[in-house]
Amino acid sequence: MNACRKFRKRIALSRADESNDATLVGHLTECAACRAYAAEISALCDAHKTRAAALPEIDAPARLRQKVASAINEASSTPWLYASLRKALAGAAAAALALLIFTFWNKQQQAPTPVEPASSVLTDNTTEIKPSYAAYRNAFSADELEMALDRYSSAGADDEIYRVGTAFLNSQ
Amino acid sequence: MFSLNPALNAIKLEDSTDLLSRVQQGDAEAFCDLCRVYDGRLLRQAMALCQDASLAEDLAQETLIAAWKSIRRYNGRCRFFTWLCSIMLHRYRKLLRRKRPAALTKETEDSLLNVADAAASPATLNEMKEQAAFLQKCLDNLPHKQRQIVYLRFYVENSLEEIALAVGCSVGTVKSRLFKALENLRKMRALKTLNVE
Incomplete structure (x- = not known):
């Protein structure tokens, strides 16, 4: 049974990848459980492949192209400098936050340990x-x-x- | 600017390499042309994920806009469509977090009916619809990383090597995730069988 566990991954991948694993053939002829497993995985893969093949051919509607085009044109009209500035501002904000956290942490480290009252x-x-x-x-x-x-x-x-x-x- | 030039319909996928290099230099018009090459396929894949026409359209739109914004990060190591699909999966993940996609709508049912064999009986059609809905439900229940691999393998038909390049991990990791995903899907399927019986 342990030997079969080792084979399972190979069986599943060979079915999914449609590759031929010669060493599996010998095992599959001997082991009924693995044959059943292989059949199960094959059915699973086939179900997804069949579904993918049956997907209808769709022509993208003109409105989709128009929407994408207008969004892209809008994004393109934004100067690269503005985009870079936004990135720089985000970076500066992150750095400021990191500095704030570090300062707070450092202060905590330097604070004297409170003396326990006698x-x-x-x-x-x-x-x-x-x-x-x-x-x-x-x-x-x-x-x-x-x-x-x-x-x-x-x-x-x-x-x-x-x-x-x-x-x-x-x-x- | 967006071009409605009908001649662009003749653009083949092989020509997209030139378009891509123009797009990466910030040419918005070239990106719109590139969209015309891929938007149909992308919408088809979005439809598979969302099972809802309007959601699928929104998802495809968001994907294309996100692709434009990060086009400079595309390194050409995987197919452009694979890269688009991996962006779409990330967007879909966010969609799933916001709300679970609605059940099959009338429009989706119609689209599924269109692909079914005209001679098929209503019972067969129902069975097909149920099967499709169940498969998608199983996919939705997978962890994101596993769903990504299964989707790219079976729906986008990428090899494991291509998936590794698109996702940015080793082939070994892809294999491991695929195996775990298949095991999870198998268990879900077994549970359904038990419930039916």
């Missing part, structure tokens, strides 16, 4: 100041850091932040 980086838990120096070390904004330092400087000896902060400073 508050959005911090989770709800971290925005709340905890009495732990370790937590303050993770502060992402300058305000939070400042608050942490203020608290450390004013913390008493028994304050957790003082103990943690001192231990940290000693370890440095």
Whole structure:
């Protein structure tokens, strides 16, 4: 069956092109399915050819010739310069549009990446100041850091932040 | 200017080479003379596509005007009539997009009756008309590129090499499109047979 698939295109083209493909003959004598396919394609091609042959001979009416002639004369009366100008204008418009698009794109490329606000980086838990120096070390904004330092400087000896902060400073 | 000189009726296709070279230099009168050589055949082909006399006339007119506008692009590698037909197919494609051609009109029926055998029975004539309408419907349902190849092969009777030159692709591509088109047409035909049964 796979072999037949390979033959199908050749069968169809040989019928449509009315060419003789000698290698097909051998296959067609052996394969009934391909013979049926060939007959089907032949009938299809013949139907279109018969229809084409049966088309009536038509004399173009005078009005068609008159219409074409007047349209052509009208087009011919248009100076070539005008046609060239129209082409040039179309080209200029296209170039302007391309420039506009490029400028917009370039502007988009050069615009600084918007900085994400620190508050959005911090989770709800971290925005709340905890009495732990370790937590303050993770502060992402300058305000939070400042608050942490203020608290450390004013913390008493028994304050957790003082103990943690001192231990940290000693370890440095 | 348009010439109504009856002597031009005697223009043979072989003479059109000289006309063509004049046309390509911008000679409008020569183009009108060239139109007289091809407009009948072109209208006949348009009739095959549109199946409507007035639509066919409009299509032929649009084709000839478009041909005049782009005559400088004709490179002489394919027959002039083939080139005209490929323009017509592009125009027809636009027509199909705008609206589907009307069903067979009375005028078309008459023209089909004229070509039929006078001795044929009404039943045979009906069958012929139905067959023609069905074939055209199948063609209309094909993708444009496939329709173009089938039309140029069976209706304009071009060889595959000529079609390749007219369409601007390789013979291999033409073969591939023709095969796909025939497969599609075969399936449509099979579907119709199933519906009838």
